[in-house]
Amino acid sequence: xxxxxxxxxxxxxxxxxxxxxxxxxxxxxxxxxxxxxxxxxxxxxxxxxxxxxxxxxxxxxxxxxxxxxxxxxxxxxxxxxxxxxxxxxxxxxxxxxxxxxxxxxxxxxxxxxxxxxxxxxxxxxxxxxxxxxxxxxxxxxxxxxxxxxxxxxxxxxxxxxxxxxxxxxxxxxxxxxxxxxxxxxxxxxxxxxxxxxxxxxxxxxxxxxxxxxxx
Amino acid sequence: xxxxxxxxxxxxxxxxxxxxxxxxxxxxxxxxxxxxxxxxxxxxxxxxxxxxxxxxxxxxxxxxxxxxxxxxxxxxxxxxxxxxxxxxxxxxxxxxxxxxxxxxxxxxxxxxxxxxxxxxxxxxxxxxxxxxxxxxxxxxxxxxxxxxxxxxxxxxxxxxxxxxxxxxxxxxxxxxxxxxxxxxxxxxxxxxxxxxxxxxxxxxxxxxxxxxxxx
DNA sequence: TATTGTGAAAGGGTTCACAGCG
DNA sequence: CGCTGTGAACCCTTTCACAATA
Numbered sequence: 001x002x003x004x005x006x007x008x009x010x011x012x013x014x015x016x017x018x019x020x021x022x023x024x025x026x027x028x029x030x031x032x033x034x035x036x037x038x039x040x041x042x043x044x045x046x047x048x049x050x051x052x053x054x055x056x057x058x059x060x061x062x063x064x065x066x067x068x069x070x071x072x073x074x075x076x077x078x079x080x081x082x083x084x085x086x087x088x089x090x091x092x093x094x095x096x097x098x099x100x101x102x103x104x105x106x107x108x109x110x111x112x113x114x115x116x117x118x119x120x121x122x123x124x125x126x127x128x129x130x131x132x133x134x135x136x137x138x139x140x141x142x143x144x145x146x147x148x149x150x151x152x153x154x155x156x157x158x159x160x161x162x163x164x165x166x167x168x169x170x171x172x173x174x175x176x177x178x179x180x181x182x183x184x185x186x187x188x189x190x191x192x193x194x195x196x197x198x199x200x201x202x203x204x205x206x207x208x209x210x211x212x213x214x215x
Numbered sequence: 216x217x218x219x220x221x222x223x224x225x226x227x228x229x230x231x232x233x234x235x236x237x238x239x240x241x242x243x244x245x246x247x248x249x250x251x252x253x254x255x256x257x258x259x260x261x262x263x264x265x266x267x268x269x270x271x272x273x274x275x276x277x278x279x280x281x282x283x284x285x286x287x288x289x290x291x292x293x294x295x296x297x298x299x300x301x302x303x304x305x306x307x308x309x310x311x312x313x314x315x316x317x318x319x320x321x322x323x324x325x326x327x328x329x330x331x332x333x334x335x336x337x338x339x340x341x342x343x344x345x346x347x348x349x350x351x352x353x354x355x356x357x358x359x360x361x362x363x364x365x366x367x368x369x370x371x372x373x374x375x376x377x378x379x380x381x382x383x384x385x386x387x388x389x390x391x392x393x394x395x396x397x398x399x400x401x402x403x404x405x406x407x408x409x410x411x412x413x414x415x416x417x418x419x420x421x422x423x424x425x426x427x428x429x430x
Numbered sequence: 431t432a433t434t435g436t437g438a439a440a441g442g443g444t445t446c447a448c449a450g451c452g
Numbered sequence: 453c454g455c456t457g458t459g460a461a462c463c464c465t466t467t468c469a470c471a472a473t474a
Contacts, residue, residue: 009465011414011415012415015410018414033433033434034433040395042395044467045433046466050435050465057435060433060474061435062432062433062434062473077421079417084417093311093312096308096312097309098409100308101309104413109410148413148416148417171420178234188416195230196230196231198301198324199229199294200405201388202294203226203293205386206294207221208403222442249456250455259444260456261444261446262445265444267457268456272457274457276451278456
């Protein structure tokens with residue numbers, strides 16, 4: 001398929017649609033219209049149709065979309081037609097929270113290795129895994145055929161860990177450390193910064209009373 | 216001050232600038248140019264200047280910006296000239312991770328209350344706090360003058376908790392539960408969905424080989 | 431008839447390029 | 453001379469509106 005550039009926000013909306021389609025299927029719905037999906041997500045029906053149209057024609061005019069068919073198509077578009085092998089670097093509280101977060105497994109992400117550099121944590125049993133020494137990262141990542149890395153270390157360690165992950169063949173990184181990482185262009189990177197999320201809230205609250213205009 | 220509509224991405228860039236300015240100040244730099252800041256964040260200098268220009272003129276032509284002055288200005292723009300009182304609803308692993316995440320306190324966020332509905336967790340000591348019964352949420356939020364709520368509950372409980380927070384006077388909510396919340400328009404809401412972040416990675420990896428074009 | 435799929439129009443964000451100024 | 457601040461140009465995303473069609 002020939003793709004135009006798909007905006008980041010469009011990809012995130014596709015994730016939303018997938019969640020809505022899961023709920024609809026669980027609720028027994030057989031079809032949805034773009035209007036229904038839009039209502040579930042606070043968007044417009046034109047937006048829903050445009051987002052989907054980049055990848056094909058999945059609906060029937062006059063009828064809408066088949067819930068199970070569209071669910072499967074959207075999952076495939078997002079790369080979720082298969083499972084993904086993920087590792088977690090950093091076995092602190094946030095690492096533990098992510099490890100136990102059921103949403104990853106439900107969406108097709110299998111955490112197959114965990115690493116830390118703290119002797120107190122190395123060797124600990126986490127479910128069916130053991131916490132590995134980060135010094136063994138390259139070997140374990142290769143043995144376990146890890147594809148995605150999640151960095152949950154302090155900021156200081158993040159670049160070093162990222163380099164090790166890339167060296168061991170990981171293709172994409174989700175970085176929770178508040179540090180800008182330098183990576184080769186072929187590696188996909190996404191940053192999540194929890195303090196920054198709160199800052200967008202305080203920005204909004206702080207400027208609430210001011211006149212917002214377009215000049 | 217008269218503000219235009221500031222885009223979400225511009226606000227996030229301001230958070231980045233603040234982090235860079237912290238680093239520069241810690242490193243002893245006295246001034247920065249928009250070029251320097253742009254290089255630290257992988258953006259363009261025009262973007263940096265445009266972002267700042269929405270809020271005033273903070274630099275000197277020919278010289279750049281004073282690091283401490285700009286740091287303070289950007290912090291003020293983001294609403295971080297004061298501290299904020301935050302509560303956490305959900306004392307599970309993710310709640311614990313956020314509670315212990317030093318980045319919040321460093322940025323001016325004080326977690327002053329924690330809630331859960333599980334008798335096993337209620338009453339547990341977390342640092343200087345105790346985990347409250349979520350049934351006491353309205354009273355405690357008022358007593359503690361909580362301004363921001365963070366929802367870290369399972370999806371099922373999120374709407375109910377959000378309603379309680381709003382009823383008790385919270386002004387903004389950061390929601391980690393994968394559920395679309397309905398809130399009054401005057402409440403600021405931000406969603407963080409961890410599975411969705413991974414999905415943007417798998418989308419990119421899945422479509423990597425395909426020709427991305429503009430028609 | 432109801433709803434999709436999509437060109438065209440509108441809107442908004444980013445980049446350009448240079449005037450202004452220390 | 454160097455770097456900021458900014459209107460104008462450009463580009464990308466969203467919305468509109470309607471032809472196509474089950």
